[in-house]
Amino acid sequence: MQGNIKKIRRHTSHYKNTLFTSMLVLVPVLIVSVVNFFILYTINMKNIQNDLRMESERALEVLNTQLNSMSKIVSMKRMDRTFSTEAQTKLGTVYYPIVQQLRKDAMWTPFFSDIGYYNVQSERVYRMNSASSSEEYFGTKKNKTVYYENNKLEMQPWDEQSLREEGNHTRAIRIRNAEQNSDGILFAVPLELRKDAPPLSYMLFTISDDMLFNIINADESTICVLQYLGIPVYSSDPEICKLFYFGEGMPDIFFSSDTLTFSKYGLQVSWKISREFQMQKLIPTIILEAAVTFLVMVIGLLLLLYISRKNYEPVQNLLRKLPPYSDSEPLTDEFKYINFVLDDLTYSKRFYEESIQELRREKFLFYILDNQVEPGKMLYRQCLHEGIRVDRKYFACILMEDSEKNYNLFEWLMSEEKNNEKKADMYSLYIMENKYLFLLASDMPMSEFELYLSSLAGDNPELVKVSNVIEGIRYVRKAYTSVCWPEQKTETEEIVSQYPLIELQLLEEAVETNNIDKVEFALRMIKNDMSGFNEALRKKVLEKVYGLISSDKDGNISGDTDYKLFSYEEGEYIQILDKWLERFTNVNSKIIPVKKTLPRNLHTIMHYIEENYTNPEFSIKYMAAVFGTSPSNLSHQFKKLTGETLSRFIDELRISKAEELLNAGEKIHVIAQELGYSTTPVFTETYKRIRGITPSMYRNSYQRKMNEEE
Incomplete structure (x- = not known):
């Protein structure tokens, strides 16, 4: 009847673990590369931001200095009557004084590409070497009334119109042809101020984009925009300058959170850093560092594999010495397998030691029941050494014909046997099937001991037989024969x-x-x-x-x-x-003949039960013989490991399988036969004892439930 347990081949996971380790080494490389990228990106961004901050502060200081010089020139010209509307009536006498003054001013203000004087009323514009009408100066040449030819400036009509509007503030106007082929900015500073009326004249200061580019150093990785009093007037990107010329505002890209802005003296510089340029600049460095890191990792991996192979050799030698183990699913991790086998060996050793102890105690119980134990003799002392209290005053025997039918009492007696605070010492002796004999010893008064025994007798004296109380260990056989x-x-x-x-x-x-x-x-x-x-x-x-x-x-x-x-x-x-x-x-x-026993471990026991529980000859007694121990010891060890009695586990396994077959519509007598029950009434009685209802009642309940769900 012993089930054939298939032996499986052990699989090593060393190759799998090595491959996993090799794959795992790529993870640090990626992590290091990503971390390096963000570190380098952050460092470079901070460096660029610091550079831009310093550059912006320097550029704003230079611009402010030049604009201050512009204000000084305007202040001086306000005290010079030559630069007045009244003097424009004498065109021939004011031209040379104005031009000379402008040339002198230009000598100590090289920042400006051109300095001029514009009188709104006379519509004359004087420059360092010429004079022209405002129409000609601002790009519209109708009549040549000047002594020298000049380059034409281009300005949008609405910007020119702003010079004829009220306001004594400086006008910053985007212009073309500020200097040769370079565009620029025209600062029109009111000279002759009037309240609630447009200024009569302006001092004109022209700054070319080339000059601004030299002052505000924007390389290819950045784009900058210069604003004067909130008006965008210059950008390092020519396309954006064109937008400013045509009256467009700040581009949307300068309204993002990564835009850097620095303001001072009414001037504001905004910077936009090009991510594409940064990536192109950082990727070579990142790839180089990742390659170096990968090389270091590969060298470390090779060393790790070498050490792992050397350290694994004892494991391989150990695996060769270990027997193959039984399971429906092979163990693919040799380290788990070794731990499993070691745990199994530890449990088997403990199981064996407890079995030997139980068999030794059982042997002394035989001596006691055979009246071979006498006070003061060697067997008497050996019994005490084994924990059997033969020195007690009173003894009695209990014969339990069927432990399954007296399950609660049986469980209580078995638990009391291990209890240190029990009223009486109890020692169990397995007879066969579900039959057990218990020897009780106590020092309590006889009447109290008899009352205690009567409480254990139960309602059915045929199933639980209790002997009379016997005084002295030498007369235990009387108690034994009275129940047996x-x-x-x-x-x-x-x-x-x-x-x-x-x-x-x-x-x-x-x-x-x-x-x-x-x-x-x-x-x-x-x-x-x-x-x-x-x-x-x-x-x-x-x-x-x-x-x-x-x-x-x-x-x-x-x-x-x-x-x-x-x-x-x-x-x-x-x-x-x-x-x-x-x-x-x-x-x-x-x-x-001596039988070959199976290893006593929970794994093998569970496998054996699953393979054989439907066999009609299957029983705990035969199972204990297969595992080389007694049924009581096997049941005790099973409960100690699982918390459930072996008989209840087997019954529950059979009943669960029976319910699956009942749900599938199988006949009850067929189910009883398939699950190894001797007769159908035995199956029905067992099912009712476990579930509280008969199999037919369960089937009817299941069918009603299925009909309700439909």
Whole structure:
């Protein structure tokens, strides 16, 4: 019945981890490259901003200085009557004085490409070497009334009209042909001021774009705009200058958050940094640094791979020594596999130690029940050393025929066995199937102990049998026999009160689980009780014993030379039992073949249950034999690991599968057969005990629910 557990091949993840590490090295390179980019970009932006701030402050200082000189010239000309409207009536006498004065002014103001005087009333414009009408000077030449030819200035009509409007403020006008082929700015500063009327005359100062370009150093990475009293008059971009000439305002790009603006003395310089230029300038540096970083990472990776390969060699050697493990899904990470195996080995060791301790304690329980333990003797001291309180005053036995039908009491008794603050010491002994024997020891008064035992008896004395209270460890056998020897009918229909049913069940379970100590105990108990049997019962018991310990399950012992059918003497039977006992306990004897057990770990146990729980022969007893332990120890370890009893887990697994089949419309008797139940009523009773309703009631409830959802 043992399920075939497939052995899987271990897969190494070293190659996968190495590849993952190699891929992972690209991440730092990208991170470093991105970080370097932002660092370089930020540093360059700050440097550019600082440079622009310093450049703007310098340029604004220069412009302010020149504009101050412009104001000084205007102040001096206001005190010179030559530059007055009244003097314009004498054109021949004022020309030379005005021109000479303008030439002198131009000598110490090289910043301006031209200085002129414009009289609105006479419509004359005087320059350093010529005089012309305002129409000719401002680009419209009708009549030549000047002594020398001059370059024509171009100005928009609305700008020229602004000179004839009220206001004593300086006009900054965008013009063409300020100097040869260079455009520029014309500053018209009112000279003869009038209240609530346009000025009578202006001093004209022309600045070329070439001069402004030299003052405001804007390279190809930046674009600047100069404003005077809020009016844009110049830009390092010629296309933007054209927009200003045609009366357009500031471009939209200068209204973004990354525009740098510096203001002083009524002047304002705005800068726009070209991102494309910055990227072109930064990318080569970033690529170079990323390449260097990548090279360093590659060298580090090679060293890491070399060290990893060297460090992995012990792991490979360890993996070669570890056995392949069982699972439906292979373990692909060898380190997880090693941890899994180590945990499994640790658990198996603990499981083994606890199993040995339980078997050793069970062995001493056999001695106690066989009345071999006496105060002061070696066995007495060994029992105390194993934690069995044989020094208690009172003892009693409880026989539980079916732990499943008394599930709550059984769970409580098993938990009390591990409880340090219990009223009485409890020791469990597994007999077979769901049958358990409990030995209780206590120092409480007899009446109180009897009352305590009566509370454990329950409502059904056939399922839970409680012995009388026995005083002293030497008389425990009386308590044992009172619950373990029910009346039994023989072949002659005579009532026999001492049929060794429990001992035979113990022997059967011990043979199946290869428990030598339990076999020896059962045989000794039967041997000790043979004197109380009649000849028919002796023969029946002996045949039953032989059938259990031999391969002949029918009890046919006629071929055994150690057993004489014609001899019915009591001594003959005892001699036969002694020989069987000697042969069974002999380590070289092959009376019972030794079974190969599976590793005792939760992983293998769960896999074994899933593979075999639908088998009709599946049981906790057989499962414990497969794993080389007792059913009680296996159940105890399973609950310790999962918090759930093994029997309840198996029942729940079967019931869950049954509900899937019920939902699919399978018949109840077919489900019972598929899930390994012996009969349909057994399945129905188990289902009702777990779920509280019958399988048919569950199916009807499920169908009603599905109909309501539809």
